Amino acid sequence: MPLEPSEVKHIASLARIGLTDEEIEMFGDQLSQILEQFEVLNELDTSGVTPTAHAGGLQTIMRDDLTEDSLDSEDVLKNAPRREGEFFRVNAVLEE
Template identity: 60%
Template sequence: MPIDRDQVEHIAALARIALTDAEKEAFARQLSDILDQFEVLQTLDTAGVEPTAHVAGLDTVLRDDEPADSLDAEDTLLNAPRRRGDLFQVRAVLDE
């Protein structure tokens, strides 16, 4: 399934990354190759194969939640690149 340059530019815009012309061409080829491999996988007969969430048979790799005291605001904000009072300050990501 070929991906063209316009689609790569659209994906880059959604991800908010800048790409050079050479990178756009390279990503178009690479993404097309990846999608071609998925088309090959879709041709496989998976009838009788049970769905699985994890191939290693692990039930869960998450720890149990245990209540603990929270960090105080000052300790939490020690390494914040920008802050406003007791809050993290971040760039706006949504236009109003």
């Protein structure tokens, strides 16, 4: 089923993309072809497939959240080009 120009305009506005009328027609055709390819998936029998959150068999890749000693603030500030007390001094990035 072809996408309506209003649907293509809506998708473009969500992506913050300005399109000409020619581009709306061209991308509408292309998006319709892509969606037709996905329709093939609706024809697959997935009744014997266990639902998963992701296709791979990944285990947790997060490491344990362990505390450990950190650098001493004086050692860190030795490399600072400018400092103010225990802080790095940087140029202002916002106007007052």
